[in-house]
Amino acid sequence: MTQSHAKQPAVKQAVLITGASSGIGLSLAKHYVANGYLVFACGRNEARLNTITGAVALAFDINDKQQIQQAAQTLSEKLVAANAKLQQVILNAGSCEYIENPMRFDGALFERVIQTNVIAMGYCLEHFLPLVDTNGRVALMSSSATYLPFPKAEAYGASKAAVNYLASSLRLDLKAFGIGVSVICPGFVKTPLTDKNDFAMPMQITADEAANTIFNELKTGKNEIHFPKRFTYILKCLSCLPSALINKMLAPKVS
Numbered sequence: 001m002t003q004s005h006a007k008q009p010a011v012k013q014a015v016l017i018t019g020a021s022s023g024i025g026l027s028l029a030k031h032y033v034a035n036g037y038l039v040f041a042c043g044r045n046e047a048r049l050n051t052i053t054g055a056v057a058l059a060f061d062i063n064d065k066q067q068i069q070q071a072a073q074t075l076s077e078k079l080v081a082a083n084a085k086l087q088q089v090i091l092n093a094g095s096c097e098y099i100e101n102p103m104r105f106d107g108a109l110f111e112r113v114i115q116t117n118v119i120a121m122g123y124c125l126e127h128f129l130p131l132v133d134t135n136g137r138v139a140l141m142s143s144s145a146t147y148l149p150f151p152k153a154e155a156y157g158a159s160k161a162a163v164n165y166l167a168s169s170l171r172l173d174l175k176a177f178g179i180g181v182s183v184i185c186p187g188f189v190k191t192p193l194t195d196k197n198d199f200a201m202p203m204q205i206t207a208d209e210a211a212n213t214i215f216n217e218l219k220t221g222k223n224e225i226h227f228p229k230r231f232t233y234i235l236k237c238l239s240c241l242p243s244a245l246i247n248k249m250l251a252p253k254v255s
Ligand SMILES: NC(=O)c1ccc[n+]([C@@H]2O[C@H](COP(=O)([O-])OP(=O)(O)OC[C@H]3O[C@@H](n4cnc5c(N)ncnc54)[C@H](OP(=O)(O)O)[C@@H]3O)[C@@H](O)[C@H]2O)c1
Pocket: 018, 019, 020, 021, 022, 023, 024, 025, 042, 043, 044, 045, 046, 060, 061, 062, 063, 092, 093, 094, 095, 096, 116, 141, 142, 143, 144, 185, 186, 187, 188, 189, 190, 191, 192, 193, 194
């Protein structure tokens, strides 16, 4: 009896990255392409996504459920066509707006930030999680801002604290399915998002440095990825102080 020894084509590893048109997501997309992954680069700005050589652009608004559903359908077809497995989903897209006047609390701003940073993550999980391969990994973008309360960060900090809990709970529930969950808590990274800040940003790193750390630590299956370590360990230590002391240190002085 003759046996066929025809070589099966190798299965490609794929990654989906939201917020890939700018900043950390853009650097991540380039990093994954350089490391041989089939990269699905997502964002609203298709023209900017198309500049990422070697990546597949998937343009959609994470706040639009229908657009996400359509993107997931396209993704599923492209994975089959490319004989690829979706190894990682990095939900990185997000926005940051500050509450400038606490006595005129901007409820619409609060809603916008929670919508984009948390609720939209739920929409993305609904449609992309079923496509993740067993032994795959989902990474949710949070922030080291969650280690301490910061002035004006009521909306941004609350949204990222919700992401932390979402990640911890999802990690428990996805264990049985063989899918890992990482939460990413960067310090200050130089991107268009932080270029708008008018305050000091100690130990700021580049988006390429951030992408390098995220890539390496996701590969090893780290649950909590935080960097730069010197900065994040200082925040973690300070978070152990009594809240009255934290308040004294961080509350803006009344002029
Ligand atoms: N930079 C930092 O220091 C820092 C620190 C901690 C955490 N983070 C987090 O890291 C993530 C990336 O931030 P970044 O600094 O790289 O910011 P960025 O350069 O402003 O990039 C934000 C990305 O999110 C996408 N995005 C925003 N709203 C979207 C929407 N409704 N639909 C689809 N895509 C949307 C944008 O794409 P389009 O404009 O094309 O839609 C863009 O690609 C955010 O979640 C941020 O909170 C950043």
